[in-house]
Structures are given as structure tokens and as C-alpha cells.
Amino acid sequence: MNKVLLICPKEYTNKIDNVDIIRYDKNKDWVDTINNVGMEKSLIELKRYSLYKKVIFTNNINDINTESVNVSRNMIYSYDCGLEYKNTESNNDLVNNRLSLKKPNLYNWYSDSLTFDIISNITKKLWEKLEYNHKKDDVDKFLCYLSMMNIHIEKL
Numbered sequence: 001m002n003k004v005l006l007i008c009p010k011e012y013t014n015k016i017d018n019v020d021i022i023r024y025d026k027n028k029d030w031v032d033t034i035n036n037v038g039m040e041k042s043l044i045e046l047k048r049y050s051l052y053k054k055v056i057f058t059n060n061i062n063d064i065n066t067e068s069v070n071v072s073r074n075m076i077y078s079y080d081c082g083l084e085y086k087n088t089e090s091n092n093d094l095v096n097n098r099l100s101l102k103k104p105n106l107y108n109w110y111s112d113s114l115t116f117d118i119i120s121n122i123t124k125k126l127w128e129k130l131e132y133n134h135k136k137d138d139v140d141k142f143l144c145y146l147s148m149m150n151i152h153i154e155k156l
Helices: 030-048 093-099 113-119 124-129 138-148
Strands: 004-009 019-024 054-057 075-078 082-084 101-103 109-111 152-155
Touching: 004 030, 019 030, 030 054, 030 113, 030 124, 054 113, 075 113, 101 138, 101 152, 109 113, 124 138, 138 152
Parallel strands: 004 019, 004 054, 075 152
Antiparallel strands: 054 109, 075 109, 082 101
16 A cells, blocks of 8 residues: 655654655755655655655645545645636636636645656756746746646645
């Protein structure tokens, strides 16, 4: 049985049944954090000869669901995704919502193991160059990186 991996701040000390935990330092840079935990995750999987069913990357333990759910390749499922609304002339809410840009938080999302591997391969050199719509804040850079890697966002 493939397990769930929870990646959370080192301040969180509880154990959860059937969940492996990798803890990170919230004070470290996001790129270093995701890259380091990505390597740790891969090392665990190599030793076990199996991939994690679901990888949860969060800084908010209260919002997560560790239960078994289907995850798709090239998708991240965001707990607190922001929306940048696009307004059309029709002002149809359904159309506006479909055209709106989903912007995931750097934290508080989950994916399958292979998608997490893609995301955690980001380097500082690439991160510094990224921008989206001439914006350089971290959320927009993350969205740009996900788009480059053909990773889609699902808001929970």
C-alpha cells in the first residue's frame, strides 16, 4: 500500500496514522524548502521501492485532509487558491469563473508523487528569473512555474 506523505512545519509534532511526515523550517526560503523536501521524499521512495499515493505540502495542519483520494498527474489541488477574476461583456458568472485565473498559495496544496517531483525540481536560478504578467511576487512566479511544467490547478 502506498502511503500519504505530509510535509509540514517542524513545529508540528503530532503523529498521524499511516502518514509519513517530513518537517521543514518555516524561516527558510521556499525554493530551498521545496527542493530539500523533494530530495528527502525521493530518497524515502527509493528505499521503499514505491511512490507516495499523495503528497501534502502545507503550513496549515488544520486544513488538510489525509484521507485517500484520487489525484491526477500534472495537477495540484489547492486548499486556499486565490482567483483573479476575468470579466466578460456578458457578466455571466459561470463564464467568468471558468476564465478566471486560479493562483495557488505556495503552501497548502497536494499532488501525486510524480507531480511533486516536478515541482520540487525548481532551482533558485530559475526562481529568480520567473515572472508572470510582468509580476514578480512569489505566487505569480509559482503560477508561472506550474504553467511551464504543464501542471494544472484545482481549487478545493
